[in-house]
Amino acid sequence: MPDNLKKTKPLAVYFHWPYCKSKCPYCDFFKRVEKNVNQQEIIESYLADLSYYHKLTADRAVRSVFFGGGTPSLIEPQYIERLLRKISDLWKLEKNVEITLEANPNTHSKTLFNNLKNAGINRLSLGVQALNEQDLRFLGRTHNLKAALESIEDVLHTFDNNSIDLIYARPNQPLESWLSELETAASFGLKHLSLYQLTIEDGTVFFKKDIKALDEEKAAQMYVETVDFLRKNGYPRYEVSNFAPKPFESKHNKAYWLGDEYIGIGESAHGRLNVGGKFMAYVHPKKGEILSNQMRAQELLLMGLRLEEGIDKTRFENQVGINFDSFINQKNLKELVACGFLSNTAQNLKATDKGFLLLDAITQKLCF
Ligand SMILES: C[S@@+](CC[C@H](N)C(=O)[O-])C[C@H]1O[C@@H](n2cnc3c(N)ncnc32)[C@H](O)[C@@H]1O
Ligand code: SF4
Structure with a gap:
């Protein structure tokens, strides 16, 4: 890393593109299905937002950029290029800056992937969701298995850094x-x-149709078997739902889990920035409010325990100015450790395999 970046705090930039070709019956992410989207107008507003946030973060170095959705593979590559050019005009970029775009196989073409790569995307995350015909249909996906496999092949061919999403249970x-x-x-x-x-999220088509997910016990067993299989096959878990060897862990998503700073641009995007010593939570459009140390500490606990590496207590104290051991409920902590849900040392707190099955309940117990 060049000397001038050594002490610079990392920054992540997230763009949310809310448009999709169709709505999937399980999805409750913020999205719209519209035919005539004025992409140019939206991109102009994103460029203006970048300038606004740059004024608050000019001394940071961008470690990652993420285009999420919705379906950001619907953005014309020329606009991706414009946004990335603006970022590199405004900020220093870390040497191996990670630039991810989430693509839906229903937008796939070889040419699109090549154009995205030429525009500056260096990591592609493909929303495959299922690898069998029947379940793709059940999930309301508009691609079939053949299209999924062709898209995966082109992802592998075009992007050295790559990922797919699957939904199970x-x-x-x-x-x-x-x-x-x-x-x-x-x-x-x-x-x-x-x-x-x-x-099954409230308000979705699946919810309205009263579709039931797999029962909890079976889903938990599936999770245990998934983690076990992937550990033996080169994909260790590094976060509850994410599996990769260390060099390929998502830098961008780790920024959220480690409590680093990030800018969120686009409807429904949010951000977290340290502005003049005050830690701020941002929602669209550019509305910031101070996050108390207590709130931030809870957020760091919630996010940090999702990581296999858990929470580094010194890092936590440096981030919020609160001693970690005095923040958490020590009586409940002792019980959770004794029951084998958590592993606790002077430096670190992390969930055990057993604990990963009950993370939400564990975090609650530690906070109160
Ligand atoms: C924001 S979505 C965008 C992905 C992209 N639009 C696509 O459909 O390919 C990110 C991921 O969340 C997951 N997801 C969305 N809704 C879910 C649900 N109800 N249950 C489990 N996973 C879900 C899917 O795996 C999806 O790829
Ligand atoms: S899963 Fe993806 S494509 Fe389907 S509605 Fe949600 S964001 Fe859109």
């Missing part, structure tokens, strides 16, 4: 059939896998 999904899908996923030679248990 689908209704009545047999463990064996998921493990066989997982084996296929691990065989492609991708650098990273994101695997999410299906959640």
